[in-house]
Every structure is written in structure tokens, then in C-alpha cells.
Amino acid sequence: MPSTVALLSIALMSCVMSAAVLGSLLRANVRGVARWCAAYGIFSVGIGLVLDKAHVPPWLGIAFAHGLFLLGSFAILQGAREFFGRNKATAPEYAAVVAVYIALLYFIYVRPNLDASVFVTSAYFAYIRAAVGWTALRYRPAHRPKYSYYFLGIAALVGALLHLARSIAYGFGWDHQTAFLDPSPLNIAFLGLGILSFPFMSIGMVMLAHDRLAERMERLATIDELTGSLVRRAFMERADAAVAASQASGTPLALAILDLDNFKAVNDRHGHAAGDCALVHFASTVLKSLRSGDLFGRLGGEEFAVLFPATREAEALQLMNGLRLAIAAHPCGQTPYTFSAGVDEFGPGDRLARVLARADAALYTAKALGRDCVVMASSHGESDEQVEQPG
Structure with missing residues (x-):
């Protein structure tokens, strides 16, 4: 069975590659891509803090890493909404990010409770993924091919279900963590499946960006630039x-x-x-x-x-x-x-x-x-x- 360190190492490589691929699309000026690229960069730094136990004290690295994970996930949601021309976030969502982080700090430093911290963070990630999936499916342009939008939407919703299941499992006491990233079979399974969602999400984002570029090219080929009429x-x-x-x-x-x-x-x-x-x-x-x-x-x-x-x-x-x-x-x-x-x-x-x-x-x-x-x-x-x- 792979260790949690091995899984996190795989996640780190996946996030770095995703940030690099999305970064290559920055010059195309597609809405949302910059936030997606930044999100995977933030994830990379957060995972690096967790893995670098030799230079970063675990009690400090874990707190900062959780904050980065919350911020990166929120940036993915903002990027998705920006891509579809929607408001990037609501005031209650900004408040929820702050509230979740405060709760994490409470369960890490004030009243240590790893199960409660997993419950809170997994519920938050489930909401983010569900919101991304709903946005991709709800605001898919009717005149564009469906595949890339369904790919991202389904990948996000599957990730939401995984995080929801993890939140329920620890919320109801079906599994327990005795240490951060405890290598229990259930935790390993959740981490492995959750990490798999990283490349699927980034692939979906790249597909959406390429669809937007294809739409631009089609417009250039069919619409007269000066008058807006058909060529x-x-x-x-x-x-x-x-x-x-x-x-x-x-x-x-x-x-x-x-x-x-x-x-x-x-x-x-x-x-x-x-x-x-x-x-x-x-x-x-x-x-x-x-x-x-x-x-x-x-x-x-x-x-x-x-x-x-x-x-x-x-x-x-x-x-x-x-x-x-x-x-x-x-x-x-x-x-x-x-x-x-x-x-x-x-x-x-x-x-x-x-x-x-x-x-x-x-x-x-x-x-x-x-x-x-x-x-x-x-x-x-x-x-x-x-x-x-x-x-």
C-alpha cells in the first residue's frame, strides 16, 4: 500500500505540471486561466510545506499548508466563475473561507481534534468542487461542443462526492486519525482518489481554455472584424x-x-x-x-x-x-x-x-x-x- 508521503509526492508533481501547462496559456488571455494557474502553484507550495519536515516544523507547516489549500481551492472556484463570466464569489463564501480556517486553527492548536479538522476541510472542499461542477454544467455555452464542459463538470462533481464521503466518514466516527495524514487504509484510499482528481480537474480546465481559443479562431474565420457581419x-x-x-x-x-x-x-x-x-x-x-x-x-x-x-x-x-x-x-x-x-x-x-x-x-x-x-x-x-x- 502506498504511503501518504508517496501520495503527496505524486500530488506535488501533478500540481507543478498542471501549473506549468496552465501557465503556457496565460498569454492567450483566457478568463479564469490565471487563477487556475495560481491555484495549482499554491497547492504545490502547500504540499511542499507538508513534505519538508526537515526545514519546516510540522505544527507550523500544517497550519500554513491548510491555509494554502483553502486559498487554492477557492481560486479554482473563482477561476471557473470568471471563465463563464459570473461573479467570482459571494460575501458569504469569503466569510466561509475565513471561518473554516479559524476552525482549523482551533482544532489544531486550541483543542486538537484531527477528526474534526478532516470533517471541516473535506466539507469545504466538497462544496468547492460541487460549485465548480455546477458552474461548468449550468453555464456551458449552448453553441459549443459539450465534451470538455461535461469532462470538467463530472470530474469536479466526482471529487465533491469523494470529499463529502470523507467528511461524513470522519464526522460520524467511522474512521479516526491519530496523527496528521494517518496511513489508515480508509485515509489512504480517500487521499489516493482525491489526488487523482487534481490532474482530471486541470485537464478539464485546459480543455475549456482550448475550446475558448477555438471559438475565437472560428469567430475570426466567420465574422468580419470591422463590421461584425459574416464574412x-x-x-x-x-x-x-x-x-x-x-x-x-x-x-x-x-x-x-x-x-x-x-x-x-x-x-x-x-x-x-x-x-x-x-x-x-x-x-x-x-x-x-x-x-x-x-x-x-x-x-x-x-x-x-x-x-x-x-x-x-x-x-x-x-x-x-x-x-x-x-x-x-x-x-x-x-x-x-x-x-x-x-x-x-x-x-x-x-x-x-x-x-x-x-x-x-x-x-x-x-x-x-x-x-x-x-x-x-x-x-x-x-x-x-x-x-x-x-x-
Whole structure:
């Protein structure tokens, strides 16, 4: 049977490696990682104090180590909540940390009772692990893969159950400690299983950090950094999926292509920074006006597209004209601009490229009519366009 010293040595190596791995992610600036890294560093120091009996008196090392273990565990909970954008801790939780440490000091120095100290600390660790597990499962982003969040959540909850069982065992007198880290079979079993939870927890934290980095990369690949709209590739992919769904269900689907009028002149007259400001203002106004399910993408330069599920072309015309009026009512500071748009509806068997071409032709008609207007092309590609002009 392994000794408590051997188990603590394994725990020390595990914590040092976990701190090193999490430390490698600090430059990624993922929320919560810094606290997780610090927590494993704190655990490492605490375990080192317990093991270094030659230089640290046991009566002093144990007290400091317990304080570090409490602090490190609390930092893990704070890191988990910070990662998910929640409040890091409540006032009662801060008070509980202080109260638990005072109780430990009491059971170590005032009225020595190792069973009581194990009961208190294990109950505290059980709460911390349960809170971490609940946070990971409760606030898991719905749009992200589940595996890493379930891994951390389950690992934390299993650790909570182990600490709860240890607290109950010593609280009800089913086992007793005659010395700190008494090598009884039950204590060895609890320590071994508890130490195993350290790498599982750190692996779960690293997985969450990598998922956050993957989400950032996916966003960079799908979202236009300047305007917040979908990039062309992402828009086309999602639009193709929406077209297939519309064709399968028989629901209407409309498309609009929008282009800022005389945008080159805006850049030449006011500068590219002002042009960017106009693009940001335009995209922000569009995004605010979109309905749930609408797709908005930047096709290139100052040209954008909006896909309207469950929408007829006449309704899309009205929506575009409402957008045009909204921009006129709230212009972009010292860089006023207008836009023109072409609108079309998908017919039976229509492909995205075909409707894009028809909407683009309607857009050019809007430009020829003097700009700052919306033109609706026939869904059959005929010339009976309808126009929504200023006024």
C-alpha cells in the first residue's frame, strides 16, 4: 500500500505540471486561466510545506499548508466563475473561507481534534468542487461542443462526492486519525482518489481554455472584424443551408444585396478612417434591425447581403426601405451616406448563385435610378421590377 508521503509526492508533481501547462496559456488571455494557474502553484507550495519536515516544523507547516489549500481551492472556484463570466464569489463564501480556517486553527492548536479538522476541510472542499461542477454544467455555452464542459463538470462533481464521503466518514466516527495524514487504509484510499482528481480537474480546465481559443479562431474565420457581419464564405455556407431548408419545407425565402452609394467618393473626400466609420455605422444599424434567423454578410468592400427566411420579396422590400429610412434619420456623424439595394425571392428550384445574380441586377438598376432606393426584381427574372425610392 502506498504511503501518504508517496501520495503527496505524486500530488506535488501533478500540481507543478498542471501549473506549468496552465501557465503556457496565460498569454492567450483566457478568463479564469490565471487563477487556475495560481491555484495549482499554491497547492504545490502547500504540499511542499507538508513534505519538508526537515526545514519546516510540522505544527507550523500544517497550519500554513491548510491555509494554502483553502486559498487554492477557492481560486479554482473563482477561476471557473470568471471563465463563464459570473461573479467570482459571494460575501458569504469569503466569510466561509475565513471561518473554516479559524476552525482549523482551533482544532489544531486550541483543542486538537484531527477528526474534526478532516470533517471541516473535506466539507469545504466538497462544496468547492460541487460549485465548480455546477458552474461548468449550468453555464456551458449552448453553441459549443459539450465534451470538455461535461469532462470538467463530472470530474469536479466526482471529487465533491469523494470529499463529502470523507467528511461524513470522519464526522460520524467511522474512521479516526491519530496523527496528521494517518496511513489508515480508509485515509489512504480517500487521499489516493482525491489526488487523482487534481490532474482530471486541470485537464478539464485546459480543455475549456482550448475550446475558448477555438471559438475565437472560428469567430475570426466567420465574422468580419470591422463590421461584425459574416464574412463572404460563412454567409454563402449558411445561405446555402437555408436555401436547402426552404426548398425542402416550401417556405418562402428572400435575398437582398446592399451597396453603399458613392463609397469611393466618401473615402476620397473624408479619408479611409471615415469610410470605415460609415461601414461600422451601416453594419450596426443593419444588425439592430435584423430579425431572429436573418443572415447578414459582407460580400466584399462596401457590398453586403441579407437573407430573409420565411419572407416574401415584398416584405423584404419593406424591411430594406425601413433600414434606408433609419439610416437617413440617424446619419453617421460627419460622414453621411446612403445605400441602394436589390431584392429578390427564391423560386422553385432556384440556386443561391442565380438569385444573387438577379438581386445584383436589381441593385444595378437601383444605382441607375439615382441611388438611395430599393429595387425588387421579379422572382422569374423578368423586367417588371418594383422600386421603393426616397420619400
